Amino acid sequence: MSRHAPFGIVAQSRFDGERFHDQPATLLIEEGRVADLALGDQAVDLAARGLVVERAPFLMPGLVEAHAHLFLHGAELDGKIRAAHQKAPVEDLLGAAKGHAQATLKAGITLVRDAGDKFGVNDAMRDLARHPASGYPAIRSPGLGLKRPNRYGAFMARDVETDEAIEPMVAEIAKTADDIKVILTGIIDFAKGAVTDLPQFDAPAATRIAQAARAAGKPTFAHCSGEKGLRVACEAGFDSIEHGFFMNRESLTRMADKGIAWVPTFSPVHFQWARPEVVGWPEETVAHLRRILDGHTQMVGEAAKLGVALVAGSDAGSQGVPHGQALIDELFHFLEAGLGLAAVLASATAVPRRLWKVAPAGPVKGGRFDAVALAQSPTHDARALRQPLAVWREGVRG
Ligand SMILES: [Zn+2]
Numbered sequence: 001m002s003r004h005a006p007f008g009i010v011a012q013s014r015f016d017g018e019r020f021h022d023q024p025a026t027l028l029i030e031e032g033r034v035a036d037l038a039l040g041d042q043a044v045d046l047a048a049r050g051l052v053v054e055r056a057p058f059l060m061p062g063l064v065e066a067h068a069h070l071f072l073h074g075a076e077l078d079g080k081i082r083a084a085h086q087k088a089p090v091e092d093l094l095g096a097a098k099g100h101a102q103a104t105l106k107a108g109i110t111l112v113r114d115a116g117d118k119f120g121v122n123d124a125m126r127d128l129a130r131h132p133a134s135g136y137p138a139i140r141s142p143g144l145g146l147k148r149p150n151r152y153g154a155f156m157a158r159d160v161e162t163d164e165a166i167e168p169m170v171a172e173i174a175k176t177a178d179d180i181k182v183i184l185t186g187i188i189d190f191a192k193g194a195v196t197d198l199p200q201f202d203a204p205a206a207t208r209i210a211q212a213a214r215a216a217g218k219p220t221f222a223h224c225s226g227e228k229g230l231r232v233a234c235e236a237g238f239d240s241i242e243h244g245f246f247m248n249r250e251s252l253t254r255m256a257d258k259g260i261a262w263v264p265t266f267s268p269v270h271f272q273w274a275r276p277e278v279v280g281w282p283e284e285t286v287a288h289l290r291r292i293l294d295g296h297t298q299m300v301g302e303a304a305k306l307g308v309a310l311v312a313g314s315d316a317g318s319q320g321v322p323h324g325q326a327l328i329d330e331l332f333h334f335l336e337a338g339l340g341l342a343a344v345l346a347s348a349t350a351v352p353r354r355l356w357k358v359a360p361a362g363p364v365k366g367g368r369f370d371a372v373a374l375a376q377s378p379t380h381d382a383r384a385l386r387q388p389l390a391v392w393r394e395g396v397r398g
Pocket residue numbers: 067068069115315
């Protein structure tokens with residue numbers, strides 16, 4: 001059954017998920033896929049066949065946001081309102097998530113990995129977003145993450161009381177989850193400029209989680225910052241380390257060896273540094289934040305050199321981290337870390353799709369036509385990423 005009529009696109013230049021191509025190409029889109037891709041401007045041939053032909057100065061795969069909390073208001077800065085939001089009726093949270101998902105698609109993002117919510121809004125959104133014409137990006141959901149009792153992460157995870165509970169709980173979550181989220185550590189104590197508490201899971205428990213998820217065929221992603229947590233995450237062999245503040249070379253080397261990806265989520269910490277008056281951070285804390293960001297930038301550059309798979313994710317929904325826009329901010333943070341533009345764009349296109357075993361997308365022959373058109377190539381000006389001209393999800397214009 002056809003979702004929509006076939007159409008053609010002539011792109012002046014394009015990015016295929018890994019590299020740039022500077023010559024024009026003509027694409028035939030059928031059934032949401034790139035049925036044909038030929039070099040040169042074949043618009044006349046397509047028009048002769050009665051097809052609508054669009055033109056794009058630049059075409060690239062739809063972006064992937066690897067870390068967002070769809071139910072949380074990233075643009076809401078007021079701490080009291082943010083806290084009250086989490087006590088709102090689930091219908092309100094779902095309503096908020098719908099708006100966030102729409103904003104996400106408008107920013108050129110066609111696939112989002114939610115990073116956990118205890119209300120199941122992420123699962124509900126995944127269902128609402130199944131159809132490419134839903135107006136939402138495709139959504140991966142972990143449902144609820146795993147945490148230890150009385151530790152950080154209550155808004156997104158359930159408690160693992162004993163190590164013996166790990167396997168049955170992972171098996172239960174895996175029935176509906178696309179990914180298994182683990183809250184391995186607490187968050188950064190900004191005032192102290194450090195992660196001060198011990199990891200929630202020790203290496204044997206974390207390894208049991210990673211193995212149980214692998215047995216269920218689900219990738220793992222671990223909320224983790226601080227040296228102690230990073231050591232446990234590397235030991236356990238989680239598929240991805242989220243945040244990873246206070247990264248060090250030893251962990252990066254192990255990540256490269258074991259194929260552990262890194263989603264460095266600059267945005268939430270960057271916001272605290274850029275807008276210290278919102279929380280009321282004193283000068284000393286602002287200095288900590290700057291030091292943490294500088295170290296992070298340096299380590300992301302190091303990770304790229306060592307061959308660690310870097311994946312862009314913003315932690316949208318965190319204070320001052322708006323859905324959609326923040327992923328683009330994250331790409332600029334990667335540029336500041338010294339990554340080349342192709343590597344930066346790959347971190348939000350081909351790399352996560354490969355790691356998550358999702359079908360290739362974008363202006364590639366046979367690919368799913370999840371794509372973004374820009375007014376000019378980002379090789380001329382990366383700011384073109386901030387204002388996509390058009391977004392398609394499986395050939396459906398968003
Ligand atoms: Zn998060």
